[in-house]
Amino acid sequence: MTALLEMREITKTFPGVKALDSVNLSVKSGEIHALVGENGAGKSTLMKVLSGVYPAGSYEGEIHYDGKLAEFTDIADSESRGVIIIHQELALVPTLSIAENLFLGNERARGGIINWRETNQRTEALLRKVGLTDPPSTMVDKLGVGKQQLVEIAKALSKEVRLLILDEPTAALSESDSQALLELMLELKAQGVTQIIISHKLNEVRRVADSVTVIRDGSTVSTMDARANPITEDAIVRDMVGRDMADRYPERTRRAGDMLMQVKNWNVFHPLHADRQVIHDVNLSVKAGEVVGIAGLMGSGRTELAMSVFGRSWGQKISGSVEMNGRPVDVSSVDRAIASGLAYVTEDRKSLGLVLDETIQTNITLANLPGVSKSGILNEKSETRVAEDYRKTLNIRTPSVFQQVVNLSGGNQQKVVLSKWLFAGPEVLILDEPTRGIDVGAKFEIYGIINELSAAGKGVVMISSEMPELLGMCDRIYVMNEGEFVGELTAEEASQERIMSLIVTE
Template identity: 75%
Template structure:
C-alpha cells in the first residue's frame, strides 16, 4: 500500500510555546489512520497544518501528498486536492437547510442563479451515501448531533473527498450514533476514501484503525500497525501518557456519612411542551463522602434531572421535595441552590461552563464574586490569588492565570470549570459528563480530584455515558430510563450487563 500523505519534521511554534516538534506522519492510501494523544499534545495543530488552516510558511518541515510536495496557503487549496477536515465544533449554519449547508460556497449555479432542482437532486444522492433519510430542505438545527455529523460527511463527499480528517467525531454522540459513524467510515474505506481520525475513545480506535500514531508533548512517540497484532489499549495509553496505567481508576476508601441531599417524588415537565413529563416521581439520596452515579441511555433524563435540581435551570411545573441534611431547602433559583451548597458542572463546558474569551483568573471566580469583593468591587489581587491557588491545586497546565481559557486543552478547561465551582465551597457537586472529550491522562487527574472531594466529606453525583467510568468511580449507581429510576446498584453488585438489563427490561 503506497503512502498518500507524508508529513516530515513538522515544527510549529506559537509565542512562548512549541506546539509541534519535528512531528512525522505517514498515511497509506485507503487506510483509516488514528492519531491519539493527550489534550494539548498537538494533534489538532498537526491537522490544521495539513489542511492549510496554518498556511505554508508558518511552520517548518515538509508535506508530500500523492507523491508531490504540498504547500497550502489556505484551506481552499487543500480542499481542491480532496483533503477535507471536519472539526470537533461542526461548521454548519443552523438556520440553513441540509442542501444549503452541503453546497455552501460550492453552489450548483449558472450565471449567478442557484439551480435548486440540481442542488436537491445531488443532495439526495449524497444523503443516501451516508445513510441519512432526512429531506434536503430540512433545517440543520432540527437535527441531532449524530445526524449533523453525517451532513458534514455528505458535504465532504460533495467536494470529491480523497483524504477525510475527523477531529473527535464521536465525542458528543450516543453509543448507537457512534457505531453508525464508525460503520460509515469503514464503508467509505471500501470506496477508496482514506481517513484520519483523532479520538480519545480507544475502544473505537481499535475497532476501525489500520494504523495508530501517538503524539505526546508535540512529538511523535510511535506508529503502531494494527495488522501486526500489537494494537492494544494499554500500549496506546502507555505511549500517550509516558507511563503504565494498569488501573485507570484510582483507589478510594469508600466511607459514606450522613445524607446530604434527598429528593422525594421529584417531577419535572418540559419547559416548552407543558404536557411532556421529563422526570417522573423520582426519589434519591446522596451521602457525605459518597460518589453516586446516574447511568442511562441518551434521552433518559439525566441532565434534565441535574439541571432541575440546580436552581430549576431546566423545566417547568417542578414538584416534589428537596431536603439538605434532613431539612427542606429552597432550590428555586440558581443563587439559592449555590447558597444551599450545590454546584453543577455542566456537560457543555464551552457554551455553559466557561466564558472562553475570558482569562482563567476571571472564570475561576465567576460563581462566587462575593468571595473576592470588597464593598461590591472585585479585588483583583484576591482574584489572582484565588485563581493561582486552584491552578496549583488542580494542576492546570498553563503559563499563567491570565491566559484565556479558549487557548487551553479540553482537560485543562474542565479543571477551570471545577475550580470555579470548588471556589463556592459546595457540599454537593453534580458532575455531568465530567470527562467528555478529554484524554486518559487528564481523566485520571479528574478522577483523583473527585476522590479528594469525597475524602473531604463532599457528596458527589456523577452522570456519565461511559459505564466503565461509573463502575470504576461510584459507590452506588442509579439506573435511569425515560425519566425514572429503574434500579439502584451498589458498587460490588454493578456491571455493564446488569445496568443494561435494567434499562431494556423497562
C-alpha cells in the same frame, strides 16, 4: 500501500510555546489512521498545519501529499486537493437547509442563479451515501447531533474528498449514533477514502484503525500497525501518558457518612411542551463522602434531572423537595441552589460552563465573586491568588492564569470548570459527563479530584455515558430510563450487564 500523506519534521511555535516539535506522520492510501494523545499534545495543531489553517511558511518541515510537496495557503487550497477536515464543533449553519449547507460556497449555479433541482438531486445522492433519508429541504437545526455529523461527511463527499480528517467525531454522539458513524467510516474506506481520526475513545480506535500514531508533548512517540499485530489499549495508553496505567481509576477508601442531600418525589415537565412530563417521581440521596452515579442511555432524562434540581435551570411545573443535612432548602434559582450548597458542572463546557473569550482567572472566580470582592468591589490581587492556587492544585497546564480559556485543551478547560465550582464551596457537586472529550491522563487527574472531594466529606453525583467509569468510581449507581429511576445498585452489585438489563427490562 503507498503513502498518500507524509508530514516530515513538522515544528510549530507560538509565542513562548513550542506546540509541535519535529512531528512525523505517514498515512497510507486507503487506510484509517488514528491520531491519539493527551489533550494539549498537539493533535489539532498538526491537523491545522495539514489543512492550511496554519499556512505554509508559518511552520517548519515539509508536507508531501500524493507524491508532491504541498504548501497549502489556506483551507480552500487544501480542500481543492481533496483534504477535508471535520472539526469537533460542527461548522454547519443551523438556519439553513441540508442542501444549502452541503453546497454553501460551492453552489450549483449558472449566471448567478442557483439550480435548485440539480442541488436537491445531488444532495439526495450524497445523503444516500451516508445513510440519511431526510429531505434536502430539512433545516439543520431540526436534526440531532448524529445526523448533523453525517451531513458534515456528506458535505465532504460533495467536495470529492480524498483525505478525510475527523476530529473527535463521536464525542457528542449516543452509542447507536457512534456505531453508525464508525460503520460509515469503514464503508468510506472500502470506497477508497483515506481517513485520519482523532479520538480519545480507544475502543473505537481499535475497532476501525489500521494504524495508530501517538503524540505526546508535541512530539511523535510511536506508530503502530494494527494489521501486523493487534494493538492493545494498554499499549496506546502507555505511549500517550509515558507510563503504565494498570489501574485507570485511582484507589479510594469507600466511607459514606451521614445523609447529605435528598431529592424527594421530583417531577419535571418539558419547558416548551407543558403536557409532556420528562421526570417522574425521582427520589435520590447522597451521603457525605459518597460518589453516586446515574447511568442511562442518551435521552433517559439524566441531564434534565440535574439541571432541574440545580436552580430549576431546565423544565417547568417542577414539584418535589430538596433537603440538605435534613433541612428543606430553596433551589428555585441558580443563586439559591449555590447558596444551599449545590454546584453543577455541565456536560457542555464550551457553551454553558465557560466564557471562552475571558481569562482563566475570570472564569474560576465567576461563580463566587463575593469570595474575591469587598463592598461590591473586585479585588484583582485576590482573584489572581485564587486562580493561581487552583492552577497549581488541579495542574491546569497554562503559562498564565491571564490566558484566554478558548486557547486551552479540552482537559484543561474541564479543570477550569471544576475550579470554578470548587471555589463556590459546594457540599454536593453534580458532575454531568465530567470526562467527555478528554484523554486518559486528564481523566485520571479528574478522578483524583473526585476522590479528594469525597475524602473531604463532600457528596458527588456523577452522570456518565461510560459505564466502566461509573463502575470504577461510584459507591452506588442509580439506573435511569425514560425519566424514572428503574434500579439502584451498590458497587458490589453493579456490572455493565446488570445496568443494561435494568434499562431494557423495566
